[in-house]
Amino acid sequence: MTGGFVDDYLSYLLARASHLVSRDFHAQVKRSGLGVAEWRVLATLSDGGPMIIGELARRVLYEQPTLTKVIDRMEEGGLVTRAAQESDRRRIEVRITPAGTAAVVGLLPAAKMHETQLLASYSPEEVALLKSVLRTLIDRLSAD
Amino acid sequence: MTGGFVDDYLSYLLARASHLVSRDFHAQVKRSGLGVAEWRVLATLSDGGPMIIGELARRVLYEQPTLTKVIDRMEEGGLVTRAAQESDRRRIEVRITPAGTAAVVGLLPAAKMHETQLLASYSPEEVALLKSVLRTLIDRLSAD
DNA sequence: TGTCGTTATATGAATTTTCATATAATCTGG
DNA sequence: CCAGATTATATGAAAATTCATATAACGACA
Numbered sequence: 001m002t003g004g005f006v007d008d009y010l011s012y013l014l015a016r017a018s019h020l021v022s023r024d025f026h027a028q029v030k031r032s033g034l035g036v037a038e039w040r041v042l043a044t045l046s047d048g049g050p051m052i053i054g055e056l057a058r059r060v061l062y063e064q065p066t067l068t069k070v071i072d073r074m075e076e077g078g079l080v081t082r083a084a085q086e087s088d089r090r091r092i093e094v095r096i097t098p099a100g101t102a103a104v105v106g107l108l109p110a111a112k113m114h115e116t117q118l119l120a121s122y123s124p125e126e127v128a129l130l131k132s133v134l135r136t137l138i139d140r141l142s143a144d
Numbered sequence: 145m146t147g148g149f150v151d152d153y154l155s156y157l158l159a160r161a162s163h164l165v166s167r168d169f170h171a172q173v174k175r176s177g178l179g180v181a182e183w184r185v186l187a188t189l190s191d192g193g194p195m196i197i198g199e200l201a202r203r204v205l206y207e208q209p210t211l212t213k214v215i216d217r218m219e220e221g222g223l224v225t226r227a228a229q230e231s232d233r234r235r236i237e238v239r240i241t242p243a244g245t246a247a248v249v250g251l252l253p254a255a256k257m258h259e260t261q262l263l264a265s266y267s268p269e270e271v272a273l274l275k276s277v278l279r280t281l282i283d284r285l286s287a288d
Numbered sequence: 289t290g291t292c293g294t295t296a297t298a299t300g301a302a303t304t305t306t307c308a309t310a311t312a313a314t315c316t317g318g
Numbered sequence: 319c320c321a322g323a324t325t326a327t328a329t330g331a332a333a334a335t336t337c338a339t340a341t342a343a344c345g346a347c348a
Contacts, residue, residue, distance in 0.1 A: 004191035047148035
């Protein structure tokens with residue numbers, strides 16, 4: 001069952017850890033009436049302010065055409081608004097609405113709590129190193 | 145751009161690192177004529193031998209009905225075969241074919257090389273701790 | 289200012305994925 | 319041995335995702 005190539009392969013460890021770590025919380029997200037895509041968009045916007053489609057797509061790990069359709073649905077549902085920037089009307093700024101904020105406000109502390117529980121059995125040094133390695137990987141691979 | 149909740153959130157760091165780490169290699173997989181799902185299935189089977197649908201679905205991080213359809217296509221394409229176990233005919237064993245092996249055989253060393261390059265700038269201790277934390281997270285969350 | 293190359297988002301058709309449930313085999317208690 | 323509960327996979331309709339490309343706005347330069 002274990003011991004082969006795959007079980008020591010970084011891509012697989014990351015994919016599986018990511019999958020499992022998200023699983024329980026994503027179930028909670030769905031119970032609250034949001035999909036995972038909506039959760040990611042709202043968490044990102046509520047965290048960092050308005051963002052254009054392309055940047056938001058990179059942030060939430062979707063292709064641009066996929067995100068455009070997610071935003072279509074969310075705009076329809078009143079969770080976000082869409083408006084072209086004055087200075088460059090190609091750039092469409094997505095902005096969270098009060099309804100969107102209301103939809104995530106309860107999930108944000110739940111997410112923090114979920115993370116705290118997950119990491120409770122590791123030392124602060126281990127957690128710091130884990131996050132540091134992940135962040136440097138991300139930074140390096142984002143620079144394209 | 146940085147410094148908010150999301151940028152320090154473990155789920156997000158894992159998802160983004162996983163996404164970026166896989167991106168280049170997945171492009172290579174697609175150039176070789178396989179999809180990501182096919183690559184994962186073939187890598188898993190070539191690594192660990194035949195496996196029933198349900199276990200394989202957990203391994204490759206797909207829902208069971210999704211994997212059933214992936215296996216439909218792969219069986220159609222001659223990459224795997226499907227056969228019920230003697231002892232329990234509900235359990236369908238998926239087995240890699242010579243054609244399946246031929247399709248992944250070039251990718252496996254490429255995957256190893258990709259990982260080696262990614263981790264080249266970290267110390268062995270950092271790599272060991274990273275993988276150890278990921279594995280303990282996985283083990284803990286798999287136990288359900 | 290008009291044309292060309294570039295960047296940003298949208299769209300449509302085809303594929304893939306999901307959700308709920310059907311089918312089928314096995315197990316369990318009486 | 320039988321009826322109901324459980325487990326494993328398959329199926330079908332609906333939804334989401336992707337790929338290629340269309341549309342539209344901007345930038346540079348003659």
